[in-house]
Amino acid sequence: MVNAGRVVCITTPFLLTIGALLCLILVFLAGSIDRSSTLDSLYFAKLDLSNFTTTASANLAGGTTGANLSVLGGALEAAKQQLNMYDYYTLYLRGYCGWNGDDLYANCSSPQTIFWFDAISIWGLDSNTTGTEIEDLLPSSLRTGLNTYEKVSKAMSIMYIVAVASTAATVLVGISAIFSRWGSFATTIFAAASSIFTLVASVVATALFFTMKGMLNETLEEDYGIRADVGNKGYIVTWVATAFAVGAGLFWLLSVCCCSGR
Template sequence: MGKGGRIACICTPYALTIASLVCIIMVGLGCTKSSSATLNNLYFFRANLQNLTTSSTVESTVSSALESAGVDVSSSDLATALNEAQKQLNIKDFYDIGLWGYCDGDVSNGNYKTSNCSKPKAEFYFDPITVWKLNDTGVEDVLPSDLSKALNVYKNVSKWMFIAYIVAFIATVVELVVGVFAICSRWGSCVTSLVSAVSFLFITAASVTSTALFAVLKGTFNEALKDYGIKGYMGKNIYIATWLAVAFSLAASLFWVISSCCCSGRSPYHGAGKTRGVTAEKAPYTYEPLGPHANQTPAAYGNTSYPPPPAHGTQVPMQNMRTNAYEPFRHV
């Protein structure tokens, strides 16, 4: 297989690597631009607070607390007070969590409209107490213990998840650069296979971590805050993107290994620096002369160059020998 076949063999893993890189980039771009509907649909977790003040459970809980304190208030007055509190705290209807930050917005007729996205930050994690400006309200002291533990785990694991995605991105870029040299030889494919293995390892670890982390957070979030009208949901598109990146990376790794074992770029005709040639057979009853007269074309019939009869006299028979020879095959 020549250089053309080698290039064709490298195109498949190279295209798969590019596809994996695109998916990783899509994961990173999620929740970074409020004006992009596509990027706003790429989130790991969504906290829905639109029913925070309209939940009857919340109203009854607060009403019971007020009655215990000797304060008599109607349900309508309570709903008005809770709505006013939400406006003063500027709490949005929903919050979407991405890799670099979060976006928030309001819900209108079932449509989620993003109004703001936070500034991208490395090793980002979503702190609801800080984002909802509840630091001075003492709410963090009365949060359910399960939710507090889940938030602490999320804070620590999210840093590792961010690092894993960054390493996967860098390794995939290096894989594309090194993959160019794989066209020249199988040694290039071997090195690219090692880099591809690193990329696959970290993108898989990041995908597993994000899926497991937010699945646990969703369960704890809904269980602890269901009485307050707050619900949590996992995203869909971002998980499709991250697991497609895993699939493309795995396929690319396998094809890089195959290209390092097969698809040699050297031509079979130049294995030892020899020129290409074929062995041809002469037509029947003809001969190819060797020696100083090798370039002369012998006749098929007529003079067959038989040796002359032996000479007599001063000539010695041993000296009357032919200076040329013939062979039935030739190499051209």
């Protein structure tokens, strides 16, 4: 027979866990439906190419750096003219959206399990006819930053996957906590994994895209008019998920010690 006091005891952590799971699902679904202002506004970063120009790089004085920027600018200009580049891009956990003008959140990519925004491939810069690898034309700081971004993005994707899986497992195992504190003990193990991975994923996402914003603006805005910004709603959702997951973990732990099922 289920004890009423036991049910009351686990209601709070159970609801917090469900809240964390729903927020994480929103992060996963963001950017997966064309022109969905509700989901697609939950982006982590935004690229603004509406003021794209190659004038500055083309007019640079001679030298290796100036020549590289000029060639890179020409490749970007060609990609822009061939419609491989949109005016705006929003980046999400599992994909991106790109559009021109006021057609918000259009042309969303198919969601990927492990995603990073490979601009060279997406913009068709890897098929340039200059005979030079585009990566070799990038400033060393930007090249290093993009390599780091790729690796961290892949790790971040795995963290979010584990966070969703452990949070969903907490909900399922949490049903057993209705009957005893042993059930709470088992649930607490999954809840601990949920809170840790959700917290780490949120920290990594925040640090990654804020760092990328500064790096891209420093290296691309002046010469090419390409500006990066970060979103607000996407971070709000992931940090609310973190708050729910951490709170749920604490309450699940308390339920191990309190409210006997007998």
